[in-house]
Structure formats: structure tokens, C-alpha cells
Amino acid sequence: MDIEKLISIKPKRDEVKETPQIREWLDRFREEREFDGIKKTTLRNDITRLRVFLSFVFLEIEKTPEITNNGDFVKFFNYLEKERKLQRNTLDKYFKLLKVFYRLMRLKNFSQFEEESKERKRYSKFEIKHYDSINAELINQVLQKIIKSSSRTKLRDAVHIRFLWDTGARLSESLNITYGDCDFNEGLFKLRDTKGSEERMVTCSGDTLEALKHYCRFNVLQGPEDTIFQTNKGGRIVKVGWIGQVFKSTIDELKEEGKIPKNKRIVVHSLRHGRAVDLLDQGIPIEIVKEYLGHKSIETTLFYAHSKERQQKMIKDIKKML
Incomplete structure (x- = not known):
């Protein structure tokens, strides 16, 4: 355990803003996930992370989720790591969240970043889940x-x-x-x-x-x-x-x-x-x-x-x- 890192006072992260546009996307995501029946705590954590992403998209790079590209996702994860000082396991959670978000919103512009991340082993081990098959x-x-x-x-x-x-x-x-x-x-x-x-x-x-x-x-x-x-x-x-x-x-x-x-x-x-x-x-x-x-x-x-x-x-x- 890195005691020095543990006891150090961490810098405060910028407050995440929520605009009507951001709220609209959050509501769409929440509706889909509630229908999926996921736990309230999981949904709450996902919404918190998604708010960070949407705030970055709308307010930092002044785009919308439909037109974000591979370079924008690279900038976002650099922002998480360098400015928000997030750890590797938290970056993994953001990566998995965005895969779900873009799939539920029926948008395909995350797929290139996902494939590239898989090839370069950026955020996850990308193991195929071992489901049992059915006959x-x-x-x-x-x-x-x-x-x-x-x-x-x-x-x-x-x-x-x-x-x-x-x-x-x-x-x-x-x-x-x-x-x-x-x-x-x-x-x-x-x-x-x-x-x-x-x-x-x-x-x-x-x-x-x-x-x-x-x-x-x-x-x-x-x-x-x-x-x-x-x-x-x-x-x-x-x-x-x-x-x-x-x-x-x-x-x-x-x-x-x-x-x-x-x-x-x-x-x-x-x-x-x-x-x-x-x-x-x-x-x-x-x-x-x-x-x-x-x-x-x-x-x-x-x-x-x-x-x-x-x-x-x-x-x-x-x-x-x-």
C-alpha cells in the first residue's frame, strides 16, 4: 500500500456543471438503465460519471455525443487522468460506462476508440466473458x-x-x-x-x-x-x-x-x-x-x-x- 499517496491531501476537482442539454442526455440514459433493472447505487454512480463526460463534451470541446470522434475520447481520458487525477481502475469504469452509453443511445462513434483501445490494451483486459452456452x-x-x-x-x-x-x-x-x-x-x-x-x-x-x-x-x-x-x-x-x-x-x-x-x-x-x-x-x-x-x-x-x-x-x- 502506498501510504504516502493515501495520506496526501488530494486536489479538489472542478465542480461538474449541468446544462439543460446535459440533463436531457442523462434522463435518456437513466430511463434506459432503469428499464434494464440495474441497482440504484450502480445507476447513481454511472450518472455521476456520465455527467463528467457530458460536461466535458458540451462545455470543454463544445460538441455533442453524436459527433465526438476518436481524438475527442483520447482528450477526455487524458483529462480524467491528468486534470481530475483519476486512478487506472476508475478509468476502466469510465471506459465501460461509455461503451454502454453509446450502445444504448444507438450511436456508433465510440466503436473506433473501443477497437483501438482493445488493440493497445488501454483500459481493460478485454477478456471474453465466460458465459455458459445453451443447448x-x-x-x-x-x-x-x-x-x-x-x-x-x-x-x-x-x-x-x-x-x-x-x-x-x-x-x-x-x-x-x-x-x-x-x-x-x-x-x-x-x-x-x-x-x-x-x-x-x-x-x-x-x-x-x-x-x-x-x-x-x-x-x-x-x-x-x-x-x-x-x-x-x-x-x-x-x-x-x-x-x-x-x-x-x-x-x-x-x-x-x-x-x-x-x-x-x-x-x-x-x-x-x-x-x-x-x-x-x-x-x-x-x-x-x-x-x-x-x-x-x-x-x-x-x-x-x-x-x-x-x-x-x-x-x-x-x-x-x-
Whole structure:
């Protein structure tokens, strides 16, 4: 422990100002995060940090979040370190917060800084989170529990989860699919709002396609620009956190019933994880899996190729041969 640093009187940091513009962005972020159900203390800390960022953007460099660029983010983190005297672990928290903020605001101008930071190992170790994958048997349990629930959105939620499993799409990608992106005859879907900003095509099974077409009949709006996963009222796009909340509560119920080990870390992203493992298990070349899932780097796909689920299956297969 650095006692000298600990007992030293630290310089007072400049008070962060809040303008009506800043307040508007804070309110938008707060609404999204409250819907995600995060803890009040976490939200309060995030709002405090976000206020610092927005104050820097609006008052220091006189820009708005939509037009900030890579150089602006470099200036901001230099400002945090040199002028506000923040420690490395706090810079990590700001970095993670801005990733969430720009994703929730559906802005892509943080992605270049994020990728560059990943390559240069600036703020985090960037380890891929070790979610447990999911298989068809477990998915069926989840789907059955949702369909048998009393939720008014149970059909949409069940179809959405089945769609995510088949396509391996990211949740945000699926929420932005419009009728114009769909070929309901061939079961092909164009993903345009992707993490890598490159369009790609995905497909689904015949059963999923029929379920999707059945669900879409009840949508309020069905024009080419309307999203296929809509709210019950007015055809608005479903919020990002909703399906994650439904999925988590269903998994928690199955854990309480003893149908899933409580130490399993299963989240919505497990559907994408499971799809990657399943495709690789079926012998699909890793380069094709990479393109299908929209991975920028082959290293990401290799993570799934060497996942513990595949290792366990390999051990079982070897044991049968012995």
C-alpha cells in the first residue's frame, strides 16, 4: 500500500456543471438503465460519471455525443487522468460506462476508440466473458415456460428467443430487423445495424419461420421500414433490456426448480454462444462460422472453438473410443 499517496491531501476537482442539454442526455440514459433493472447505487454512480463526460463534451470541446470522434475520447481520458487525477481502475469504469452509453443511445462513434483501445490494451483486459452456452433441450424448457406464462408478450418473446438461437444474431441486431430486411419465403434475414457496421445474412429453421410469420400477423405496423419485433401498442421497437429480463427471470425459475444448476451463468448472449458451438460441432468450417456470426476477428471465433463445452464433448467422444 502506498501510504504516502493515501495520506496526501488530494486536489479538489472542478465542480461538474449541468446544462439543460446535459440533463436531457442523462434522463435518456437513466430511463434506459432503469428499464434494464440495474441497482440504484450502480445507476447513481454511472450518472455521476456520465455527467463528467457530458460536461466535458458540451462545455470543454463544445460538441455533442453524436459527433465526438476518436481524438475527442483520447482528450477526455487524458483529462480524467491528468486534470481530475483519476486512478487506472476508475478509468476502466469510465471506459465501460461509455461503451454502454453509446450502445444504448444507438450511436456508433465510440466503436473506433473501443477497437483501438482493445488493440493497445488501454483500459481493460478485454477478456471474453465466460458465459455458459445453451443447448436445444434447455431452450425448449425456456420456451415452454414462457409460452405457458400469463405475459401479454409471451408469443413475441418466445419467437424472439427461438429466432436468436437459430440465427446467432446479437440482440441489438435482431431488434433492428425490419420487414424490408426479411425474405419470408426463403427464411433469410438481412442484419444491417451490426456491431461491425457490415451487413450480413442469417437464416432460420422452417419451424422458426412459421412461428415468426404467425407472430408477425399480429403486428400493428407492417411496412418495409417497420421492425418485426414490436410493442403491443403502436408498433414501437422493443427496448433492448426487455428480452434479457424475460430470459433471466425464466432461467432463474428453472434454477429454483432444480432443472438448471445454480452455478450456471446463462444469459441471452448464451444463445449466440450456443449457436457458435453447435455450428462448430456440426463441422462447419471456422471461417464460415466467423462470417455468419459477424466476428471481426478469427480469435473471437476460436474462443468458441476451444470452449469448455466443446472440450467436454471431445473428452466424452475420446472416452467412448478407448
